[in-house]
Amino acid sequence: MSLSAHDKELIVKVWTKISPKAAQIGGDALGRLIVVFPQTKIYFSHFADLSPSSPQIKAHGAKVLGAIGEAVSSIDNVSASLSKLSELHAYNLRVDPVNFKLLAHTLLVSLSAALGAEFTPEIHLAWDKFLAIVAAVLSEKYR
């Protein structure tokens, strides 16, 4: 599955629209992740506060969405732009790749909540594909 020119256009368009609220949307997505899929909290055992309103969770969610934004800026070469993060996840963090799908889902929910009717099925499709590509790049060096 690869991104068509139209997919890329939609992805960039949405990013441009949400980037002023990216920190808040990222924080919201990670907050949803730990509530809806509580097993994901094991990766944050070093956080003092593991509630969705936790400042650490919000900050981390913002960081994650920021990195995704970087990938949007290099949408023609996501692999190169996420190379360092890919190594980090493979050799240090070793987050089980199943969780990338879970976060992709909650990120789509957060985008949908933020954009409402503007989060059309076509935009949902483009972002679902894009997040799958990001997940694949992040798990690329795992084995």
Next chain:
Amino acid sequence: MVHWTDEERQAISSTWAEINVEEVGHQALARVLVVYPWTQRYFSTFGNVSNATAIAGNPKVRAHGKRVLDALGDAITHLDNVKATYAKLSQLHSEKLHVDPENFRLLGETLIISLAAQFGAVFTPDIQAAWQKLLAVVTAALSKQYY
């Protein structure tokens, strides 16, 4: 038997009370057909379901979406026995419709996203979690009669 907290029951019923079953059913089903286009294989008798515009305007898709959401309403009315409530539906999906159970999961996901689009921040993480649990129970019940 599935254990539901009072908060979960409340989250589910309060959301359900606010939705237009036909509209949300249509949205969720249309999303499945657009985002996971291979699911169009089950709707060859529905006319044109090959692109987003056709899907959005297709009256059979709309009618079917409503049917699916009406069935979800049954599950909500019988939260303490979804498995028995869905026994015949499960058999139908397995033996007559031959639907891959993965599709129940996909529709559950797009329904969550449709609810988020409608309710925005009101669709809190806790409310989302209750709905994800409901849809997981529904998916399990619909998959039960497959052999």
